[in-house]
Amino acid sequence: MVVAAAVFGAVVFRAWVPPRLPPDDAAHYADGEDAILRGTLASDPDFDGQKHRFVLRVRSVQKEGMRDPLPASGLVRVGVADAWFPAGWGDSVALKGPFFRPSAASAPGGFDYRAFLQEKNIHSQMSVFPGGWRRVRRASAASPRRWVGALRDRFFSAYGRRLSPHGAALMSGLVLGKKPASYPAVEDDFRRSGTYHLLVASGSNVGFVIGLWFFVARWLLFLPRRAIWGSAVGWAFLYAGLAGMDPPVVRAALMVSLGIAGYLLAREDRVEQAVGFSMGVFLLLRPRALFEAGFQMSYAATLGVVLAVPATVAQYIVDDVVRAGVRAVLNFAPVNLRVPPDVYLRNENM
Secondary structure (H helix, E strand, O other), X not given: OHHHHHHHHHHXXXXXXXXXXXXXXXXXXXXXXXXXXXXXXXXXXXXXXXXXXXXXXXXXXXXXXXXXXXEOEOEEEEEEOOOOOOOOOOOEEEEEEEEEOOOOOOOOOOOOHHHHHHOOOEEEEEXXXXXXXXXXXXXXXXXXXXXXXXXXXXXXHHHHHHOOHHHHHHXXXXXXXXXXXXXXXXXXXXXXXXXXXXXXOOHHHHHHHHHHHHHHHHHHOOOXXXXXXXXXXXXXXXXXXXXXXXXXXXHHHHHHHHHHHHHHOOOOOOHHHHHHHHHHHHHHHOHHHHHOHHHXXXXXXXXXXXXXXXXXXXXXXXXXXXXXXXXXXXXXXXXXXXXXXXXXXXXXXX
16 A cells, blocks of 8 residues: 555656756747747547547758758647648658647636647647648658557548448447547537447446357367467457557557456466556556546546445346346445346456
């Protein structure tokens, strides 16, 4: 407990202290005028119907009047207003356009976009107009992130070829968590119905992937059970990469990894230990995620499922979900539940 408290305190301290702008950060040159930035893509581009948006890791900056580019560092939020932008994570590019600092909140209590980006260690932005970009070099062919990005693009391309534009946008959201930005009506319908979470990749998607792999490996490839579970970790993190490494998906992949490790080592761990382990790893890698809504809601919902149903009301909850049509129940409450013969019940000892 002491070690856990110390780690948590260190993470909170790192996340709470505002990041200092390094002296060589490109943001020092972000005065609203045109600039040329050279660097590598630190994220996969996301097209919202108007711009390809991504994060650039800067290597050099060149302003008007400069004979040679100056070495620089830092992350820049970029929007390329071009219908075609064939670059992906790790590719080296040269960009030209207005280079500026993010705007702060226009009114007290309003959304502060500058603070939002600063939490991600981004201190500047660039808008690139059509023709204002050039891909200098592709990412290394040995980069796993490049493979994952290419596979993600293949999924989107397949949806576009096989489905209507509306259906392709919907499937991209349901399967890989890409919001259908080009169809705001779809987002609005899901938001109004209270099912907007279906358009976000979540832990349940990781469960579906593991279940599909188990079926294929067990009943089609006839692999031994231990080999199936050992390789399932790779499938979990592959899907997490395809889904953009969002907090809910990473949380589920880390929990799956710990659970599989316990199974392979013949150790029975409590569910909240897996939740705490995944939270600790995630915060050590991204301490400022502690203040992100996605991280908070993901772990709050998971802990609510695991811990928030006391034994005194567990039977009433089960009766309600069975009447609603649920035919399988995973019980963590320390009580013997009664279910109909056609309902599968599995008890986990916590």
